[in-house]
Amino acid sequence: MTPLKSTSVTIRQVADAAGVHFSTVSRALNPATRRLVKPQLAKKVQEAAHRLGYHANAAASSLRTGRSKVVGVIVPDLGSMLFPPILEGIDAEFQKSGYMTIIGHTANDDQQQRRILAGLSERQVDGLIIATATLDEPVTGSLLNGRVPVVLINRTDSTGRTPAVLHDDLKGIHLAFEHLVALGHTNIAHLAGPSVLSTGSLRLRGFRLAHQEMLAGAKLGPVVEAKSFSVEAGKVACLSLLKRNKRVTAIVAANDLLAIGCYEALSELGLKCPDEISVTGYNNTAFSGLVRPALTTVNLRLRDMGIEAARMLAGLMSGNAGNADVVLRPSLVVRGSTAPAPTR
């Protein structure tokens, strides 16, 4: 009843300006239907639209078509340095197809996550990329009453039913382990991440497999699980690890922050890295090259992960089956935190 805003240009005004019916304007402006209108007329319409500064009203379009050209992305923690490159990749890829992304930040809080999902549902997102999967709380195949396709990223849940974009963590740990073995280390420990996260538990498994394969004779190296992926937790875990295992000469940390925690533990114990103990990280976080010693770590293709997830979701949104995961191959970046095993 009340005209809440009279400012913005509608399709009808463009129609008047071009002297055609407004439905023709709609067809002329939409690439998918443009072939239905005579090229010459289409051009006239486009010029009129441009002259008037017309912008389609996505709300109306979305209401009519049921699709919003918006996808939701849910991350646990923006501050972790892991997600910004991923988000950037997602954004870059979706820019090509005209989608925009709403990001939701859960701060690892389930309540919050539910609120965010509700908000995204209301806003009719066409798809969802979720980076908060945990092994104990599986994500149902497609949330939001099955209306919306979902892809997981970075982590997966326990069901494995939802398509995901991941890194080959087994491979990544293998690379680090292999590097240490080549340096002559035989007493290698693992500083593991939380086992409820797929990244934490997979890397532990990778460690066991690598150990079995490359140090078949020796008994499994010591493992300690950090409470969280943080410097502090890494330091605590590393201290307890070294207290009980004096012969360790190398530590494979499940994460760069944990590796930095090792640095702190080592300096507290008066041990030199890498001369007495080698340390490897995981993620190749931005600071990896800046700390001293510069950290030898496993490089993840985070931006590519975002791109792949966006592509996969685009596929799902246009009706593809989505029965395959994408698994990216990590690589090793050798820096200064690893050295030949000390001779005793």
Place this chain on the structure above:
Amino acid sequence: MTPLKSTSVTIRQVADAAGVHFSTVSRALNPATRRLVKPQLAKKVQEAAHRLGYHANAAASSLRTGRSKVVGVIVPDLGSMLFPPILEGIDAEFQKSGYMTIIGHTANDDQQQRRILAGLSERQVDGLIIATATLDEPVTGSLLNGRVPVVLINRTDSTGRTPAVLHDDLKGIHLAFEHLVALGHTNIAHLAGPSVLSTGSLRLRGFRLAHQEMLAGAKLGPVVEAKSFSVEAGKVACLSLLKRNKRVTAIVAANDLLAIGCYEALSELGLKCPDEISVTGYNNTAFSGLVRPALTTVNLRLRDMGIEAARMLAGLMSGNAGNADVVLRPSLVVRGSTAPAPTR
């Protein structure tokens, strides 16, 4: 004509279930109009809505009201570690009022920025937070045909007409400078950031003012401008600085990355930090405490900046005037990169 999706629950179905007219459902579900319907009925409606799993269709609501409950945030570079905390603050604050944020990532590309603005305009965002302001390309007071209120964050443009949330950079540099003077330094240089960014030019001005005030007698310390806020640019600039100024004992860098660049330059020249030359950074980036020596730097309240910007934008969206900026107070974090001036 064709029912594109029949799955989702509408207001009418809830109305049928509750035995009332659908307009009553609308009123009962909207907190702002709930007082118009008898409490008992309202409860019945809410129960029915909950039972059917009703979620409002934001597209329809947005079409009718002209407001989308979505705000846009434009950042130049997600990877810079500066913006994630800001985004988090924005998100946290808006969560309270039911807004969600679409983030646009320009990669410092004007073309891209225009595309993003168009996309946000189409999607009827109710407000805009912009972190990409530069001094040479002023942001018009309210973009998108004046329909949408805008607040700038972190950087401002040259006009100063758009409300902004900033840090007091003059104060921040003052703190660093003061600290160095207290340590006995008298030959202090500035490694400046790009002068087209308000952060770059303001910090330079801060340096000049601080120098004038605290080292009134001495002539102004040497200044060199880095091409960009990056480690590499910092190294290059620092090398050229030290080549021409042998007597410098302390460097105030405009940014942590530039400070790290100094570290590299110093180690290349065989100079010890902090024994021979002290260095201060700016931003207190996550890695500041991890590098060696740990960096003395100016701490910014990034998350608070996001919160303040969100509050300010909320104010503008509800009709406030917006004729005041918010200026946050930085603080100094003293770590290991600064020491008493060497005696000659």
Place this chain on the structure above:
DNA sequence: CAAGTGGCTGCAAACGTTTGCAATGGCATT
């Protein structure tokens, strides 16, 4: 007791698109 009052609910018109269908006109086919 009539008239007014106010609380509650129903009615229906937008908001700006998209799109099936109908109408038109030009052209080729029989």
Place this chain on the structure above:
DNA sequence: AATGCCATTGCAAACGTTTGCAGCCACTTG
């Protein structure tokens, strides 16, 4: 010359809300 076909355009009905207005009823008031 009548018919059919195709290309192009117009027409109008949704999509699911919000909200001014009108109607209804139960009260209070003079």
